[in-house]
Amino acid sequence: MAEVSYPYAESNDSGGTPAISETQWQSMAAMWGGDRVDFRLTSDSYAANALPFSATVINGRSVELTPGRATVGGFYYQLTANLTVTIEANPTTKARKDTIVIRTDIPTGSTNIKVVKGQPSNSPVAPQPQRNPGQQWEMVLYEVNVPALNGTIQPSNRMPFDMGPRVGAPWNAQATADFLPVGTFVYDLDSNGGDSQHEAVVGRDGYVVTRHFGKSRTYTPALMNVGSQPSTGVSYKGRWRYVAPNMVYFSALISNTSSTEIRSTSGAALGLVLPQTACGQTGQVITGHLRNPDKRSGMPNFCSLQGLCWDGQGSSYATLFVPSDSTLREGLDLFTVFPGKSQLYVSATYEANAFSE
Structure with a gap:
């Protein structure tokens, strides 16, 4: 059948089917918003230890992560207790950059936190995350600087977070924005025609128009x-x-x-x-x-x-x-x-x- 659609209550001659594979689920769920930590940024500043998956270096070689939740490759992941991962030693004379990722592994059938090792180099580069539908799909939580000669590691936050959804206002967009969290984009749709349609953001410095639409x-x-x-x-x-x-x-x-x-x-x-x-x-x-x-x-x-x-x-x-x-x-x-x-x-x-x- 050239046309396939899902999930419906039952199969039919038009290509509809109720059952979907993990790969089909991934294709469908990935369209709902993409990879991100399930924590909405609504304040203008945060302390690092107040965020999900916050990291603490232990004994110079291990990273302890606090609980958190995320969507990765269309699948939902939840860490319910502290988890410690070990960064492999680097006895060489060149530094290395590793990553700590959340990996959705379709063949294994689970999503887990993993360490991805980089290569020692005079100018080290962290490995890029895998994004292979139906196989392994990764989202980076931390880039880890691994110094030469087994120096103390240093993780740096690289995780993407959820943010407030875009909203529209038929009029009075700025007044509406007074009740919205920081980081929200507001679209003034100007239904009464008295102004220009525009986009604005509720930022840490206040409400500011980011661009006008249509005619000048x-x-x-x-x-x-x-x-x-x-x-x-x-x-x-x-x-x-x-x-x-x-x-x-x-x-x-x-x-x-x-x-x-x-x-x-x-x-x-x-x-x-x-x-x-x-x-x-x-x-x-x-x-x-x-x-x-x-x-x-x-x-x-x-x-x-x-x-x-x-x-x-x-x-x-x-x-x-x-x-x-x-x-x-x-x-x-x-x-x-x-x-x-x-x-x-x-x-x-x-x-x-x-x-x-």
């Missing part, structure tokens, strides 16, 4: 420190989105289609409003260009712009600078005049200030 959000990239400007003929377009936790990508286009300059207040530079406040821990730089095809206001037809988000308490806008109109040796000058019949283009990725740093 729009915003108005206003100019700051404006002293005079035309009453009509200026348009503002801006788009932005979170592309990573607390990281914003944005682009802006400001067009002055009038013949009148936009001038800053005396002694100040024009500034470009950002879609989200920039983190001020170090200061940040954005880049852009000014297109001035008629060479108005004594400026070139095309020149670069630099925007500086000053270090401090965070910047809601970037102060704009242009190359000196006299000599390159003068560096950058304040951008004080936005010519008529010109366009300002800016795009950048920067760190936002979701944590009010």
